[in-house]
Amino acid sequence: MRYVVPLAAVAVWLFADLATADAPTVAIQLFQFAPSPVAVEAGARVTWTNRDDIEHTVTAGEPDRRTGRFDLRLPGPGASESVTFTERGVYPYFCDRHRSMRGEIRVN
Amino acid sequence: MRGIGAKSMAVAAVVVAISACTTTNGGTASSPSTMPAMGTSQTKAAGLRAGLNNLLREHVYLAGAATGAALAGRDAEFKAAAAALDANSVAVAGAIGSVYGAGAEQAFLPLWRRHIGFVVDYTVGVATNDRGKQDRAVNDLIGYTQDFGAFLQSANPNLPKAVVADLVKHHVVTLKAVIDAQGTKDPVKAFTAIRAAAEHMQMIADPLAEAIVKQFPDRFRG
Numbered sequence: 001m002r003y004v005v006p007l008a009a010v011a012v013w014l015f016a017d018l019a020t021a022d023a024p025t026v027a028i029q030l031f032q033f034a035p036s037p038v039a040v041e042a043g044a045r046v047t048w049t050n051r052d053d054i055e056h057t058v059t060a061g062e063p064d065r066r067t068g069r070f071d072l073r074l075p076g077p078g079a080s081e082s083v084t085f086t087e088r089g090v091y092p093y094f095c096d097r098h099r100s101m102r103g104e105i106r107v108n
Numbered sequence: 109m110r111g112i113g114a115k116s117m118a119v120a121a122v123v124v125a126i127s128a129c130t131t132t133n134g135g136t137a138s139s140p141s142t143m144p145a146m147g148t149s150q151t152k153a154a155g156l157r158a159g160l161n162n163l164l165r166e167h168v169y170l171a172g173a174a175t176g177a178a179l180a181g182r183d184a185e186f187k188a189a190a191a192a193l194d195a196n197s198v199a200v201a202g203a204i205g206s207v208y209g210a211g212a213e214q215a216f217l218p219l220w221r222r223h224i225g226f227v228v229d230y231t232v233g234v235a236t237n238d239r240g241k242q243d244r245a246v247n248d249l250i251g252y253t254q255d256f257g258a259f260l261q262s263a264n265p266n267l268p269k270a271v272v273a274d275l276v277k278h279h280v281v282t283l284k285a286v287i288d289a290q291g292t293k294d295p296v297k298a299f300t301a302i303r304a305a306a307e308h309m310q311m312i313a314d315p316l317a318e319a320i321v322k323q324f325p326d327r328f329r330g
Binding site: 029030031032034051052053100101 | 208211212214215216218219254255257258259261262263269
């Protein structure tokens, strides 16, 4: 019985840690994607959250070479969107409204 | 009130400049015992405010020099002014970076350069008498004010987006007046307008400095 609480705490910590690893988040703040690049395992779901008071997009590819894999619109502060990456590879992305904003997801 | 504020800033800038000269030219700086009390003009906060005012006013004068040369067809002068204007842009971004870090500096520079691109578009519209191009450039500039406001609000919650956007909108309007006067070859109107546009930058620089000091009181204490 005395092990129940510590084990529960460990379980909570483990699952919390796994959740972080499996569901990385990218903040969009001060016209930057952070962190970037982000390394994830195949199957990971990456979530972007806009913290700026302006619309940003998360658009796959580069401004001159869009891949069309995803094009998320995050209209304002608190807006959040996710993409699941099932295949290994390097996925650059940018904001279509502020094209100097660049990020990258690396899927292992 | 604006006139008094501008004069105060000019005096502060002169005092800072004089202090710098006496310190660097042959070691003539006064010792603390002989130096008269100069108080607030030498604080970090005063330096920040004077520095931002200098950078933003320089931005207007160099922009006006570039657009004036472009509209008069003085190509070499335009290129030199544009290069100086870009050096000013790098310095403005550096000032942002000195407070908010390298990432913010890198994000800010292209955002700032973007509005200069729109000003170039407007100038080309005036030069070619293309009303549509002028209108598109003005719309782009007005849209840009929202981006600029959002950036500063994100950096500093003491700078509400709407307030910043309005101040930058007035910058757009005053600089537009400069370009319009240059386009009509009216030098008196152009130079009157450029002084007004430069004076307006204090309305951006002062609250920006104040908000930064409020956000980081320990860094600007004393």
